[in-house]
Amino acid sequence: MFRIGEFSQIARVSGRLLRYYDSIGLLTPQHTDEATGYRYYSADQLPRLNRILALKHLGLSLDEIARLIDDKVPVEEIRRLLAAKRDELQHELREGALRLRHIESRLAQLEDAGTLADYDIVLKSAPAQPYLSVRASFPGMEQAVAMLREVTRAIARGVPPQHRENLVVLAYSDFEEESELDLEMGVALTRDIRKRVDVPGRGAMEMRELPSAERLATVVRSGTDYRSHQALAALGTWMEANRYRIAGPCREVFLELPFQRPDQQVSFVEIQFPVTQAA
Amino acid sequence: MFRIGEFSQIARVSGRLLRYYDSIGLLTPQHTDEATGYRYYSADQLPRLNRILALKHLGLSLDEIARLIDDKVPVEEIRRLLAAKRDELQHELREGALRLRHIESRLAQLEDAGTLADYDIVLKSAPAQPYLSVRASFPGMEQAVAMLREVTRAIARGVPPQHRENLVVLAYSDFEEESELDLEMGVALTRDIRKRVDVPGRGAMEMRELPSAERLATVVRSGTDYRSHQALAALGTWMEANRYRIAGPCREVFLELPFQRPDQQVSFVEIQFPVTQAA
DNA sequence: TTGCTCCTCACGTCACGTGAGGTGGC
DNA sequence: TTGCTCCTCACGTCACGTGAGGTGGC
Numbered sequence: 001m002f003r004i005g006e007f008s009q010i011a012r013v014s015g016r017l018l019r020y021y022d023s024i025g026l027l028t029p030q031h032t033d034e035a036t037g038y039r040y041y042s043a044d045q046l047p048r049l050n051r052i053l054a055l056k057h058l059g060l061s062l063d064e065i066a067r068l069i070d071d072k073v074p075v076e077e078i079r080r081l082l083a084a085k086r087d088e089l090q091h092e093l094r095e096g097a098l099r100l101r102h103i104e105s106r107l108a109q110l111e112d113a114g115t116l117a118d119y120d121i122v123l124k125s126a127p128a129q130p131y132l133s134v135r136a137s138f139p140g141m142e143q144a145v146a147m148l149r150e151v152t153r154a155i156a157r158g159v160p161p162q163h164r165e166n167l168v169v170l171a172y173s174d175f176e177e178e179s180e181l182d183l184e185m186g187v188a189l190t191r192d193i194r195k196r197v198d199v200p201g202r203g204a205m206e207m208r209e210l211p212s213a214e215r216l217a218t219v220v221r222s223g224t225d226y227r228s229h230q231a232l233a234a235l236g237t238w239m240e241a242n243r244y245r246i247a248g249p250c251r252e253v254f255l256e257l258p259f260q261r262p263d264q265q266v267s268f269v270e271i272q273f274p275v276t277q278a279a
Numbered sequence: 280m281f282r283i284g285e286f287s288q289i290a291r292v293s294g295r296l297l298r299y300y301d302s303i304g305l306l307t308p309q310h311t312d313e314a315t316g317y318r319y320y321s322a323d324q325l326p327r328l329n330r331i332l333a334l335k336h337l338g339l340s341l342d343e344i345a346r347l348i349d350d351k352v353p354v355e356e357i358r359r360l361l362a363a364k365r366d367e368l369q370h371e372l373r374e375g376a377l378r379l380r381h382i383e384s385r386l387a388q389l390e391d392a393g394t395l396a397d398y399d400i401v402l403k404s405a406p407a408q409p410y411l412s413v414r415a416s417f418p419g420m421e422q423a424v425a426m427l428r429e430v431t432r433a434i435a436r437g438v439p440p441q442h443r444e445n446l447v448v449l450a451y452s453d454f455e456e457e458s459e460l461d462l463e464m465g466v467a468l469t470r471d472i473r474k475r476v477d478v479p480g481r482g483a484m485e486m487r488e489l490p491s492a493e494r495l496a497t498v499v500r501s502g503t504d505y506r507s508h509q510a511l512a513a514l515g516t517w518m519e520a521n522r523y524r525i526a527g528p529c530r531e532v533f534l535e536l537p538f539q540r541p542d543q544q545v546s547f548v549e550i551q552f553p554v555t556q557a558a
Numbered sequence: 559t560t561g562c563t564c565c566t567c568a569c570g571t572c573a574c575g576t577g578a579g580g581t582g583g584c
Numbered sequence: 585t586t587g588c589t590c591c592t593c594a595c596g597t598c599a600c601g602t603g604a605g606g607t608g609g610c
Contacts, residue, residue: 005589009444010534010549012403015590020574036582037591043534043547046499047399054399058382062573068395079389086382089375096372103337103365110358120326120333124291165288220325255289255322268322270289284563294564299600315608316565341599 001031007041011049026066027052059085098242105241119234124216124272131168131210132159132193133186134202144181150199151185152259158197158205163190167254168210184249216251216272217244223258223267231271239275248274280310286320290328305345306331338364377521384520398513403495403551410447410489411438411472412465413481423460429478430464431538437476442469446533447489463528495530495551496523502537502546510550518554527553 008015021027022039027049029039048069055065060081068078109117134151138144152167165188172182188210197205217239221231239245251272258267287294300306301318306328308318327348334344339360347357388396413430417423431446444467452461467489476484496518500510518524530551537546 003589010532012405014575016574016576019591024573033582038582039590044501046534046547046549050399050401050497050499051395053401056573057378057402058385059378075389075393078395079386082382082386082389086379086386089379089382093372093375093379096368096375099336099338100365100368100372103361103368106337107358107361107365110354110361114354116330116357120329122329122332123336126291218329220329222323253289255325268325270325282563293601295600295602298565303599312608317608318564335599 001040001042004029004039004041007045011046011053013049013053021049021052021062024062024066026062058082059089101242105238108241109237117234119219119221119231121217121219121235121238124218126210126213126216126272128212129165129210130189130192131186131208132189132197132205133168133170133184133208134199134205135170135172135182135184136202137173138181138183141181144183147183147199147202148185149259150202151205152257154197154199154205155187156257156260158195159187159189159193163193164188165190167257169252169254171250171252188253210251211248213248213272213274215244215275217275218270218272220268220270223254223269235271235273239273243278244275245278246273247276280319280321283308283318283320286324290325290332292328292332300328300331300341303341303345305341337361338368380521384517387520388516396513398498398500398510400514400517401497403497405489405492405495405551407491408444408489409468409471410465410487411468411476411484412447412449412463412487413478413484414449414451414461414463415481416452417460417462420460423462426462426478426481427464428538429481430484431536433476433478433484434466435536435539437474438466438468438472442472443467444469446536448531448533450529450531467532489530490527492527492551492553494523494554496554497549497551499547499549502533502548514550514552518552522557523554524557525552526555 002010004015004018008018018027018029018039018041022029027045030042030045031040032038033040051069052062052065055068056062060068064081067073068081106116132155136147138147148169155164155167168186168188170184172184173180186205186208192207194207199205217235219231219235251274253270253272255268255270281289283294283297287297297306297308297318297320301308306324309321309324310319311317312319330348331341331344334347335341339347343360346352347360385395411434415426417426427448434443434446447465447467449463450460451463452459465484465487471486473486478484496514498510498514530553532549532551534547534549
């Protein structure tokens with residue numbers, strides 16, 4: 001029989017750990033003196049402790065370990081638990097490798113620019129949402145902005161504030177192209193509305209669904225520069241460095257409803273690109 | 280200005296997170312109503328929140344993030360912090376890959392044997408320790424055991440219990456070879472002792488140092504089977520699966536001093552192999 | 559006036575490390 | 585008797601999630 005100090009020295013663990021394992025019933029000393037509270041361990045408890053340590057090193061929680069070693073657990077359950085751990089670890093390793101690339105691209109950026117980038121890209125996910133919109137093609141930006149103004153007014157008039165969230169523009173055409181702009185303009189809603197909302201000269205807006213998105217690479221640009229090259233460039237660099245590719249039409253989310261007062265600027269816009277991991 | 284609910288919906292974070300960041304001073308709302316405690320955020324606080332989220336995603340702690348974004352931090356410090364994070368992550372990824380192999384070898388074992396192995400291998404490290412010993416060659420196991428008995432008695436007589444730890448045998452010869460056994464037998468001590476301790480027919484034991492070991496692959500065998508093939512086999516399998524190789528003489532640590540009473544068995548022995556990562 | 563949103567505690571998380579303050583054992 | 589070892593609280597960790605219980609705002 002060993003006192004806790006000897007036993008901990010043999011196993012090269014702390015006394016505190018042994019007391020803790022005792023307190024949670026994971027490893028109870030063979031004998032505890034009632035009067036003094038002294039714990040006495042026997043040598044043949046060492047294999048059990050070693051099993052605990054070995055399983056802990058595999059990444060199992062003490063709860064899981066307790067379940068595995070306490071009674072006769074069917075092999076099938078052990079297999080399931082270990083396989084689940086394996087999958088979990090594989091997933092973590094993939095995420096970790098991604099994070100490593102993120103950090104390395106930030107470091108490279110520091111070398112290039114001498115400072116942290118002005119734009120921070122953040123990954124988000126978004127649920128599907130009701131979406132009231134119109135879609136059209138435009139020869140140029142000016143016409144698109146004019147239309148956006150009309151759509152905004154229609155929304156302000158026709159959709160009660162408690163039912164609407166943000167003004168969202170979907171861009172189906174490529175930014176690079178000088179040709180036509182194919183845009184859908186509308187408002188995300190908290191619930192479907194049945195009311196007809198008209199845009200002058202365009203007719204009724206349509207109820208659709210803004211699809212959910214697992215991964216959105218997002219960046220916020222201020223509204224003062226209308227098409228922020230820098231924000232888009234930052235997104236592009238980031239996607240390349242982290243091996244994402246675009247998986248759907250770009251979304252522009254307006255944080256505040258613009259054009260409400262004559263002097264009101266577009267304040268901030270979040271650009272969102274649905275992305276997937278490149279192969 | 281947004282109330283906390285709107286702001287959290289825009290940024291897709293929880294209100295609790297925003298309150299927490301406020302409480303630790305990481306992101307203070309632009310205005311807080313004194314009377315009601317309501318927090319009001321402005322749109323231009325979103326870039327700061329995004330920077331926080333982006334850095335958090337890289338694995339920085341909120342403390343580190345606060346240091347990086349609160350004042351004008353020199354670029355050099357940012358670089359250092361990110362480089363440190365990168366190294367840390369690389370290390371974690373290597374450890375994780377190792378753990379993954381451990382798990383996979385356990386799973387393979389389950390398939391083969393239909394149960395968890397009887398022996399659990401545990402990695403430990405050990406500091407250097409004073410060591411009082413004799414080294415000799417033996418034609419066979421019987422002679423070695425006879426000698427171990429003598430050495431044990433000499434220790435029991437000559438070294439006071441409070442100065443000694445475990446009986447340790449170092450095996451310089453390979454287990455596989457049928458030829459001579461080259462063994463060092465002695466006792467690990469809590470401090471150097473100067474007293475002469477004689478083994479009958481061998482002369483004085485020598486004070487040496489048991490070198491420290493970064494990584495020891497260890498397994499406990501019960502003393503009843505003298506040379507446990509199974510324990511050694513388990514260690515071998517484990518080292519192969521996890522790509523370690525032997526980096527020094529094997530140690531056998533006797534948990535209790537054997538041969539003290541005529542009927543006393545050797546109870547448990549921990550076999551320790553110094554190992555290094557294979558290339 | 560009724561929901562809705564917001565507020566402030568306060569506990570729980572996971573596996574111990576680290577004192578504080580006190581007592582048994584050789 | 586003096587150290588030494590052991591004991592039992594209890595706080596701290598990290599970044600919030602999750603109620604509980606209560607109040608302002610449209």
